[in-house]
Amino acid sequence: MPSTPPTRYRTRWLLLLLLAVCVAVGAGAYVLIGRTDRSADCTRLVTDKRVQEALDTRSEPGMDCAGLGDAVLSVTGGDSAGPHTEKQAAAMKGILLAVADDVAERDGRPVPEGLRRPLGAALEGHAVEVYENLNALDFVYSNAAPPAAEVWEDEKGYHFGLPQKSLVSVIRAVSDDPAVYAGLRTALTAEGAARIAAMPKDATGASLTAVPAAFARVTGALDGIAERTAGDGESRTRWYTKAVGVLSGDEAAVPDPSVDLVGHLTGVWREQLRAAPEKAEAMNGQSEGFFTTWADFRKVPAAQREPTLQSCRSSAHATSQRALEDLGD
16 A cells, blocks of 8 residues: 655645645736736826826826816817917826836836827827927927926927837827827828928928928837737738828818919828728838929939939938837837
8 A cells, every 4th residue: 555645744735735726826916916007007007296296186086087088188289289288288288208107117008099089189288299209300309308407488389399219109109099100190190291392492402301300200100109009910901901091081172283382292292001902111201202293293303303203212210210210119
């Protein structure tokens, strides 16, 4: 008959086994709860000092992400293109900095769904600031980029600077919804189109290149964000298809450039998006396309166009790569 271990050894072995199981279950529950909390909860943001200062009396204990989103739109004036007040600009800067830090704390995970669209809409409302901070060559915005720097006023209202890496991380964090990404890109496209349309018709040299190259830096950063967001395989195809679908809109007659040059620039680009067989590549080269359409209307000789086209390509590539580096793996 086989020997049986003494009772005290069996008891000790069972206790150790039970302890190991409890530790494993507890650790698993901690990881699961922690992941859920870190990916879908706005508690940390609501209690962030910068958010509380921005929301003032609108911050309530236990506020959910949808409630926070509504409050963000209200205090930032993000539901309109401005001009914005000092309080609205300061609130937007503080909230974006808080969101960027929250995203970093959550290892780059997306903004919770309830906050995603309101925050995207607020970014659209502050398209001028987003445009200039992505461009990152205007020294006024660059000097005001540090977190402690104040907002400032000009003839178009109050503005804020922001570290480019922080802004890129926030845009990436709302872009899991391709419609949110496309909404923001549409607003920035309108801003870029207006600036290109306003170029002197006889511009040459640096004055011919500066505005399209700035637009290239903005759209290049957006290209990098799209690349990181879309992922691979079928999810990539779905993301780009939906984003391009929103950007291109419904078919419509392209305005005559002599009547509506801004509408003509965007209309031609939307036609190109709809016709593009490869949606993942359709958005690249946007600044080149806008400049070419403008140059066709202004009858700019081919030899004068090439330096600007080269600048657009190199600028877009540089900011796309920087956005990818800022976002990491």
